[in-house]
Amino acid sequence: MFDALSERFERLGTSLRSRGRLSDADLDEALGEVRAALLEADVELGVVRAFLDAVRERLSGETLSQSLSPGQQVIKAVHEQLIEVLGGSALKVTYASKPPTVILLAGLQGAGKTTTAAKLAAWFKQQGRQPYLIAADLQRPAAVEQLRVLGSQIGVDVFSEPSRPIDVAKSGLKEATRLGRDVVIIDTAGRLAIDEALMDEVRSISKVTSPHYTFLVIDAVTGQDAVVTARAFHETLALSGIIVTKLDYDARGGAVLSARGVVGRPVVFASTGEKMEDFELFHPDRMASRILGMGDVLSLIEQAEQRMDSDIVAEGAGRMMSGTFTLDDFLAQLNQVRKMGSLGGIMKMMPGVTKEMRSAANNVDEGELNKVEAIIQSMTKRERREPVIIDGSRRTRIARGSGTTVSAVNQLLKQFNEMRKMMRQMSGGAMPAMPGGMGRMANMAAKAQAQRGESLPPGFEALGAGMKAGAPARGGGGKNKKKKGGRVTPPKQR
Amino acid sequence: MILVIIVVAVVLVVGIGWVVVRRRRGRVAIASPRAAMPTVLVTELAERPSLDGPSLAQRLGSSRSVFDRVRSLSSVGALSDEQLDIVEEVLLRSDVGVATTTMILDNLREYGAPDGVANAVRASLLDSLTAERSVTTTAQSGRVPVWLFVGVNGVGKTTTIGKLAKRQIDAGRSVMLAAGDTFRAAAADQLEQWATRTGADIVRASEGADPGSVVHDALGRAAARGVDMVLADTAGRRSNSTNLLDELSKVRRVADREPGQVVETFMVLDATTGQNALSQAREFLAAADVTGIVLTKLDGTARGGIVVAIERDLGIPVKFVGVGEGVEDLIAFEPGAFVDSLLDA
Numbered sequence: 001m002f003d004a005l006s007e008r009f010e011r012l013g014t015s016l017r018s019r020g021r022l023s024d025a026d027l028d029e030a031l032g033e034v035r036a037a038l039l040e041a042d043v044e045l046g047v048v049r050a051f052l053d054a055v056r057e058r059l060s061g062e063t064l065s066q067s068l069s070p071g072q073q074v075i076k077a078v079h080e081q082l083i084e085v086l087g088g089s090a091l092k093v094t095y096a097s098k099p100p101t102v103i104l105l106a107g108l109q110g111a112g113k114t115t116t117a118a119k120l121a122a123w124f125k126q127q128g129r130q131p132y133l134i135a136a137d138l139q140r141p142a143a144v145e146q147l148r149v150l151g152s153q154i155g156v157d158v159f160s161e162p163s164r165p166i167d168v169a170k171s172g173l174k175e176a177t178r179l180g181r182d183v184v185i186i187d188t189a190g191r192l193a194i195d196e197a198l199m200d201e202v203r204s205i206s207k208v209t210s211p212h213y214t215f216l217v218i219d220a221v222t223g224q225d226a227v228v229t230a231r232a233f234h235e236t237l238a239l240s241g242i243i244v245t246k247l248d249y250d251a252r253g254g255a256v257l258s259a260r261g262v263v264g265r266p267v268v269f270a271s272t273g274e275k276m277e278d279f280e281l282f283h284p285d286r287m288a289s290r291i292l293g294m295g296d297v298l299s300l301i302e303q304a305e306q307r308m309d310s311d312i313v314a315e316g317a318g319r320m321m322s323g324t325f326t327l328d329d330f331l332a333q334l335n336q337v338r339k340m341g342s343l344g345g346i347m348k349m350m351p352g353v354t355k356e357m358r359s360a361a362n363n364v365d366e367g368e369l370n371k372v373e374a375i376i377q378s379m380t381k382r383e384r385r386e387p388v389i390i391d392g393s394r395r396t397r398i399a400r401g402s403g404t405t406v407s408a409v410n411q412l413l414k415q416f417n418e419m420r421k422m423m424r425q426m427s428g429g430a431m432p433a434m435p436g437g438m439g440r441m442a443n444m445a446a447k448a449q450a451q452r453g454e455s456l457p458p459g460f461e462a463l464g465a466g467m468k469a470g471a472p473a474r475g476g477g478g479k480n481k482k483k484k485g486g487r488v489t490p491p492k493q494r
Numbered sequence: 495m496i497l498v499i500i501v502v503a504v505v506l507v508v509g510i511g512w513v514v515v516r517r518r519r520g521r522v523a524i525a526s527p528r529a530a531m532p533t534v535l536v537t538e539l540a541e542r543p544s545l546d547g548p549s550l551a552q553r554l555g556s557s558r559s560v561f562d563r564v565r566s567l568s569s570v571g572a573l574s575d576e577q578l579d580i581v582e583e584v585l586l587r588s589d590v591g592v593a594t595t596t597m598i599l600d601n602l603r604e605y606g607a608p609d610g611v612a613n614a615v616r617a618s619l620l621d622s623l624t625a626e627r628s629v630t631t632t633a634q635s636g637r638v639p640v641w642l643f644v645g646v647n648g649v650g651k652t653t654t655i656g657k658l659a660k661r662q663i664d665a666g667r668s669v670m671l672a673a674g675d676t677f678r679a680a681a682a683d684q685l686e687q688w689a690t691r692t693g694a695d696i697v698r699a700s701e702g703a704d705p706g707s708v709v710h711d712a713l714g715r716a717a718a719r720g721v722d723m724v725l726a727d728t729a730g731r732r733s734n735s736t737n738l739l740d741e742l743s744k745v746r747r748v749a750d751r752e753p754g755q756v757v758e759t760f761m762v763l764d765a766t767t768g769q770n771a772l773s774q775a776r777e778f779l780a781a782a783d784v785t786g787i788v789l790t791k792l793d794g795t796a797r798g799g800i801v802v803a804i805e806r807d808l809g810i811p812v813k814f815v816g817v818g819e820g821v822e823d824l825i826a827f828e829p830g831a832f833v834d835s836l837l838d839a
Contacts, residue, residue, distance in 0.1 A: 036592055039586060039592050040591070040592055040769055041769070042589075042768030042769050042770070044587075045583060045586050045587055108766060108791070108794065109648070109650065109791065110647070110648030110649055110650055110764060110791075111648060112647065112648055140653075140684065141683070141684040141687035141688065142680040142681070142683035142684035142686075142687060143680075143684075145679070145680035145683050146678065146679040146680035146681075146683075146684075147679075148680075149679035149680055149701075150679050153679075192791070192793060192794040192795075193794065193795060194793075194794060194795055219648065219764075219766070219767075221646070221767050221768060221770040221771070221774075222766045222767065222768060223589040223766060223767055223768020223769065223771075223796070223799075223800065224586070224587050224588070224589050224768065224796075224797075225589070225765075225766045225768075225794070225795055225796035225797070226766075226768075228795040228796075229766070229794075229795065232795075246646075246647065246648075246732070248732060249646070249732045249733070249734060249770060254768065255768070274677075320505075330504060333504045334500070334504055337500075337503045337504055343500070343503050346503055347503075357502075359734070361503075362734060362735055362736075363735060363736040363737055364500060365737050368500065369500065372500055415501045416501070418501075419501055419505060
């Protein structure tokens with residue numbers, strides 16, 4: 001997400017860093033570049049102007065720090081302004097003292113309300129709540145059916161009846177209270193902001209259900225219209241926040257910046273994929289870092305905390321350190337990786353991952369992971385412990401057993417060996433110098449931790465080095481280490 | 495390459511897991527979801543100042559009638575910076591994009607606006623919208639013409655098919671729908687309701703079925719029954735996933751095999767889409783050989799200006815526009831009217 005925007009910012013950063021002093025002309029040029037970057041990312045024109053004015057003010061107003069180069073000043077100002085525009089801090093949900101807590105979703109057709117309703121329910125369920133879904137979209141054919149299917153996938157009941165949306169909402173709410181559910185999510189029909197009849201309808205739904213939260217669901221690929229829509233819905237419904245969908249699409253995301261900029265309501269959730277778990281709280285500060293190409297290690301760690309089986313991972317990590325990592329361990333860890341969601345999503349949060357790697361990760365689907373799994377499962381126990389014994393005829397057998405080719409088996413073994421070799425070097429205590437973005441991650445994490453007033457967890461060096469271990473293998477050996485550097489260079493002192 | 499990514503991910507996750515475990519050992523509290531659970535929102539919302547409300551609102555307010563000001567500019571020679579700014583604002587706000595806007599501003603700077611600024615801008619935009627817009631409804635003899643519909647999620651593919659089926663049936667052709675969206679929950683149900691409403695035949699399969707096989711079945715049945723044309727739905731897909739695009743290419747190949755022949759591939763595009771539409775069009779063109787665009791949801795406040803860039807850069811013409819929810823609200827595209835609506839923003 002925001003790829004195009006971060007790419008331009010990265011380029012801007014590189015060109016600015018090389019200057020010793022920044023003249024007015026340089027500044028104009030830099031801000032012109034920022035303007036084009038924002039416009040190309042579909043940020044609304046008015047918001048762009050306000051953004052640039054604010055950045056200019058930051059640069060002129062505050063006494064320029066001696067420790068920062070002029071280029072870093074600009075990036076710092078842009079970064080801070082991005083955080084402010086995106087909404088400061090993440091959402092904190094308060095639950096109604098008298099349950100249920102009612103949440104109303106509204107938006108244009110095709111923004112993804114129905115899917116979002118289900119994802120939101122799944123999110124609340126994960127928080128230990130008992131959500132209930134009300135399908136009040138009686139407009140689109142089969143919308144109720146769609147929510148029913150999704151509801152059964154996540155194990156959340158769905159209420160609907162063939163009457164009027166307002167009645168559905170009313171009786172659904174009654175039913176939820178009767179069942180003792182503590183969170184109710186109402187899905188409404190998509191509507192255009194200028195369709196007065198439908199806007200009246202959603203207003204009256206809002207009146208009878210008096211929701212605690214009203215969220216506008218908006219599509220990340222939306223263009224300049226995002227502002228008009230957001231304002232109209234805000235005027236009708238007094239929004240409490242915005243949910244952005246389809247953030248996994250390439251580039252853009254300006255709708256996020258624009259809608260937030262105009263209605264002054266924060267983006268609270270972001271949907272980043274088709275899977276039910278590709279849905280998360282929106283963290284403006286982290287998103288700002290992501291836009292500027294600084295990665296987002298904190299989100300990654302949080303996801304890991306929620307989804308992974310810590311015992312299995314700890315065991316794997318231990319073996320990795322001691323150099324006794326087997327293919328069995330690899331398989332177990334692979335399953336943990338799957339729990340984290342899509343690989344593309346993981347890679348996006350990593351600082352210093354090149355665009356090529358990101359797009360490649362985007363294209364790894366379940367099938368590829370299944371293939372790797374099949375190959376390992378086609379090995380005998382001894383083979384998994386001691387991959388060295390796998391000779392030509394064993395390879396052929398494994399390839400046949402897993403329905404792959406001998407070269408696929410070869411590749412896997414080769415990668416596995418590379419990985420083990422790196423592991424051994426690391427556990428020997430020699431932490432290799434890490435040029436480029438991967439190595440910097442450890443720094444980033446240190447900084448992030450420091451900001452939270454915590455000390456760096458000791459494992460982090462290993463994490464940084466671990467990435468390093470995988471990276472060079474891309475070129476078939478450790479030859480192109482340098483190549484990974486240079487793309488992402490976050491300002492050194494902030 | 496893919497394998498490398500997988501290995502990297504495994505190493506990465508193990509590393510992260512290690513950090514997590516270490517953290518847990520240190521402080522147990524953070525691991526509990528309740529403890530991590532957020533507390534207050536409403537008050538925070540109330541406290542948060544809006545970005546810089548009044549000045550922004552004023553700006554937006556003034557922009558609504560901004561093209562009236564463009565119209566009133568009747569400069570003959572060179573335009574002033576202020577005039578150019580107004581033109582730029584109108585164009586950017588209608589989503590035509592930075593590239594198209596720059597091109598038009600360059601034109602204005604170079605040639606001025608002898609017939610008034612509004613006319614000059616209009617002419618520049620129309621210059622980009624000159625592609626052939628005819629729609630093919632017939633195939634080689636003995637083959638069934640197929641219209642294939644592609645696009646990202648939520649742009650209105652299924653609805654568009656319903657409306658176009660109605661048009662074709664009204665024109666006296668028999669139509670069969672192929673429910674090729676086997677991914678989204680209840681997508682086939684939605685299409686089936688359209689089939690009932692319009693009197694078209696439909697071929698569907700269970701959720702998760704291979705979309706290619708659905709299309710194949712539909713073609714077989716259409717040929718056997720002598721149906722005049724097949725409209726094939728596909729699942730919405732993001733345009734930056736090679737796998738999903740490969741799947742789409744496959745569906746197209748299947749649809750183009752005897753007894754079928756793909757005569758039109760429509761990319762359905764939502765008018766609210768911004769600059770991302772251009773890369774969508776580029777990817778779908780490469781994967782499915784798109785022959786035309788259906789621009790939907792033009793009845794809202796969105797202008798869909800990005801199609802100007804799509805038609806100019808990629809040569810894909812807009813063929814239909816959706817201007818309302820009714821079945822009759824899908825009409826043929828008309829460049830003149832479209833440009834006027836762009837400039838009325």
